Amino acid sequence: MLKLSIQDLTKKFGRKTAVSNLSLGVESGKITVLLGPTGAGKTTTLRCVAGLEKPDQGTITIEGQVVNDYPPKDRDVAFVFQNFSLYPRYTVFENIASPLRIRGLRQEEIAQKVKEVASFLHIDHLLDRRPIFISGGEMQRVAIARALVRRPKVFLLDEPLTNLDAKIREEMRTELKRLQGEMESTFFYATPDQAEALSMADTIAVIHHGHLVQVGTPTGIYHQPVNMFVADFVGSPGMNFIPASVEGETVNVGPGYFSLPLSPEMRKACAEQATSKEVFLGIRPEDVLIRFEAQEGFYPALVEVVEPLGVLQIVRLRLNHHFIRVRSEENAHFPVGEKVFFGLKEGKVRLFDGKSEKRIW
Amino acid sequence: MNEFQRRQVKNRIIVVILVGMLCVYLFPIYWMFSTATKTKLDAFSLPPKWVWRPQIENFRNVFYVGAGGALGRVKGIEVKPKPSAFLRQLGNSIIVSFVSTLLATFLGALSGYVFSRMRVRGKDDLLFVILSSRMLPPVVIAIPLVMMYRALGLFDTLFGLIIMYTVFNLAFAVWMMRSFVDDIPIEYEEAALVDGYSRFQAFFKFIFPEMRVGMVATAIFSLIMTWNEFTFSLLLTGERARTAVPSIAHSLGTAGVNWGHIAAGSFLMVLPVVVFTFLLGGNLIRGFTFGAIKE
Numbered sequence: 006m007l008k009l010s011i012q013d014l015t016k017k018f019g020r021k022t023a024v025s026n027l028s029l030g031v032e033s034g035k036i037t038v039l040l041g042p043t044g045a046g047k048t049t050t051l052r053c054v055a056g057l058e059k060p061d062q063g064t065i066t067i068e069g070q071v072v073n074d075y076p077p078k079d080r081d082v083a084f085v086f087q088n089f090s091l092y093p094r095y096t097v098f099e100n101i102a103s104p105l106r107i108r109g110l111r112q113e114e115i116a117q118k119v120k121e122v123a124s125f126l127h128i129d130h131l132l133d134r135r136p137i138f139i140s141g142g143e144m145q146r147v148a149i150a151r152a153l154v155r156r157p158k159v160f161l162l163d164e165p166l167t168n169l170d171a172k173i174r175e176e177m178r179t180e181l182k183r184l185q186g187e188m189e190s191t192f193f194y195a196t197p198d199q200a201e202a203l204s205m206a207d208t209i210a211v212i213h214h215g216h217l218v219q220v221g222t223p224t225g226i227y228h229q230p231v232n233m234f235v236a237d238f239v240g241s242p243g244m245n246f247i248p249a250s251v252e253g254e255t256v257n258v259g260p261g262y263f264s265l266p267l268s269p270e271m272r273k274a275c276a277e278q279a280t281s282k283e284v285f286l287g288i289r290p291e292d293v294l295i296r297f298e299a300q301e302g303f304y305p306a307l308v309e310v311v312e313p314l315g316v317l318q319i320v321r322l323r324l325n326h327h328f329i330r331v332r333s334e335e336n337a338h339f340p341v342g343e344k345v346f347f348g349l350k351e352g353k354v355r356l357f358d359g360k361s362e363k364r365i366w
Numbered sequence: 367m368n369e370f371q372r373r374q375v376k377n378r379i380i381v382v383i384l385v386g387m388l389c390v391y392l393f394p395i396y397w398m399f400s401t402a403t404k405t406k407l408d409a410f411s412l413p414p415k416w417v418w419r420p421q422i423e424n425f426r427n428v429f430y431v432g433a434g435g436a437l438g439r440v441k442g443i444e445v446k447p448k449p450s451a452f453l454r455q456l457g458n459s460i461i462v463s464f465v466s467t468l469l470a471t472f473l474g475a476l477s478g479y480v481f482s483r484m485r486v487r488g489k490d491d492l493l494f495v496i497l498s499s500r501m502l503p504p505v506v507i508a509i510p511l512v513m514m515y516r517a518l519g520l521f522d523t524l525f526g527l528i529i530m531y532t533v534f535n536l537a538f539a540v541w542m543m544r545s546f547v548d549d550i551p552i553e554y555e556e557a558a559l560v561d562g563y564s565r566f567q568a569f570f571k572f573i574f575p576e577m578r579v580g581m582v583a584t585a586i587f588s589l590i591m592t593w594n595e596f597t598f599s600l601l602l603t604g605e606r607a608r609t610a611v612p613s614i615a616h617s618l619g620t621a622g623v624n625w626g627h628i629a630a631g632s633f634l635m636v637l638p639v640v641v642f643t644f645l646l647g648g649n650l651i652r653g654f655t656f657g658a659i660k661e
């Protein structure tokens with residue numbers, strides 16, 4: 006069931022189009038993540054939904070009701086801002102109570118609800134303090150508590166974790182997901198962090214330059230990206246791309262460097278969709294294997310950089326004119342400058358059109 | 367010396383410097399006060415007398431006609447004390463300054479909010495027009511103003527002066543309040559709007575308290591400017607509505623220069639502004655230093 010539906014949303018700031026013809030549905034009781042780099046139009050989209058920004062075009066529907074002409078207060082949504090935006094003059098208690106006060110609840114009822122949500126978020130010991138005397142992570146909890154306390158129809162969260170330290174960010178990620186699950190609330194969640202999106206989302210909507218690029222499940226987005234932008238943006242590091250050309254039954258890389266056979270299905274897809282022979286061969290870093298000896302189906306490369314990341318490491322290999330990043334286990338040792346051989350896992354190779362950059366296979 | 371002692375020494379040095387600066391700044395006030403409480407002879411003695419027998423003659427003279435002249439028995443004739451215009455002029459100053467300051471600050475706060483937050487057609491041009499009202503020196507527009515005031519029956523009225531000073535201070539107040547509101551994160555309001563408040567409720571509950579510091583600052587500046595304003599008051603008033611500043615200058619001419627008299631009058635005029643600034647200024651400093659406007 007759709008809780009929130011955005012139809013053909015367009016928002017311009019002067020001559021700059023921040024959001025362009027965006028249509029998206031947000032399912033009830035699920036986390037829908039709006040994923041995109043800075044400036045993609047995430048905040049603008051959320052603000053249009055909240056009624057803080059007036060769309061130039063398009064309709065916003067919440068629970069079947071077109072709310073375009075409703076002021077923010079009548080839309081029954083909650084907004085968690087990137088910079089928390091707590092009221093500095095009021096205590097944490099009053100900050101959380103604020104949406105209840107305006108609804109005219111009784112004092113005891115307010116106190117009870119605030120305490121409940123505060124203990125839920127482990128901030129009950131902070132209720133008497135003012136926001137300037139608590140830490141960033143605590144501020145964010147307060148901001149979330151203020152949203153949770155009144156059970157709105159939709160939660161709009163604009164990069165709620167971006168301003169937190171990496172450690173707290175990961176903790177909060179799990180906790181937010183737990184909260185959302187327990188309350189069965191509907192989250193519309195903007196973030197530029199693909200790892201956050203992959204770990205939290207039920208549905209990911211990738212947005213770029215104000216356009217919706219792809220909507221899908223985390224696995225779908227990860228394994229079947231619609232184009233090179235999504236393939237590169239999602240994943241850490243993103244997908245490797247090597248220019249290649251399709252010739253007959255093979256795809257050839259760099260003049261005579263290596264060729265891969267194409268399956269009949271791949272050939273068919275190329276014939277139907279490719280605009281020319283020029284394609285990009287795409288492969289995820291974890292789908293590349295490294296050997297020290299020459300082997301059937303393995304091709305030479307030089308180890309250029311090694312980036313240890315704890316349990317794994319990113320090895321950058323130089324091919325003739327290109328490089329690829331490879332995820333490798335930590336215990337393997339690759340001296341920089343060493344000649345190695347790499348191979349691509351079967352069935353993991355993707356092909357993208359050379360011009361449109363759309364995925365063919 | 368350990369860190370703690372070093373810091374103590376540093377603090378002491380700072381205090382000494384501050385006290386020195388304070389003396390420099392307070393010296394004119396001291397001079398004014400001493401001249402006002404000295405006899406003519408003491409006031410002119412060289413080197414200046416540091417110890418003198420204070421007398422309130424000058425202060426009394428300020429309030430009575432025959433400024434600078436003697437009271438009591440002169441050549442066998444009883445000189446009856448007659449109240450001077452000073453008290454009325456001081457009252458005029460107080461009424462005009464406070465009313466116009468209140469008006470300008472209030473209107474400035476509202477317009478500053480609108481200019482900062484709302485989409486106003488031709489906003490930049492409007493703001494420039496408002497500012498431009500302060501670009502000409504008062505003297506330049508004084509003559510047409512005098513004629514207009516006479517035609518409208520506003521000449522020599524408190525009401526006329528209040529209008530003048532409100533307009534005079536409004537430009538400053540609008541600009542100042544706008545920049546203050548600009549510094550209040552718009553998210554406070556937006557958070558309130560989404561929380562369920564109307565714009566009006568959000569303004570009064572969350573934005574207005576943040577604006578208070580700015581309003582106090584604006585009020586202090588406009589009060590000082592109005593209180594000290596000379597040209598308009600001199601030109602737009604006659605006997606009745608004249609404020610204190612030009613009238614002090616007036617007493618320069620009549621009976622020679624009676625410095626004791628001028629010093630006493632000036633001292634009485636400085637007083638209300640100082641009191642007002644001290645009362646509100648603490649508020650102002652607290653606001654600035656404790657980051658009332660901080661995310």
Ligand SMILES: Nc1ncnc2c1ncn2[C@@H]1O[C@H](COP(=O)(O)OP(=O)(O)O)[C@@H](O)[C@H]1O
Pocket residue numbers: 018021022023041042043044045046047048049050
């Ligand atoms: N109030 C505004 N005025 C002008 N341009 C804006 C405004 N808000 C956003 N933009 C522009 O719209 C684009 C999308 O912005 P935004 O929605 O904030 O992106 P995101 O949240 O994804 O980083 C950006 O290029 C930004 O510069």
Ligand SMILES: [Mg+2]
Pocket residue numbers: 044047048049163164
């Ligand atoms: Mg943003």
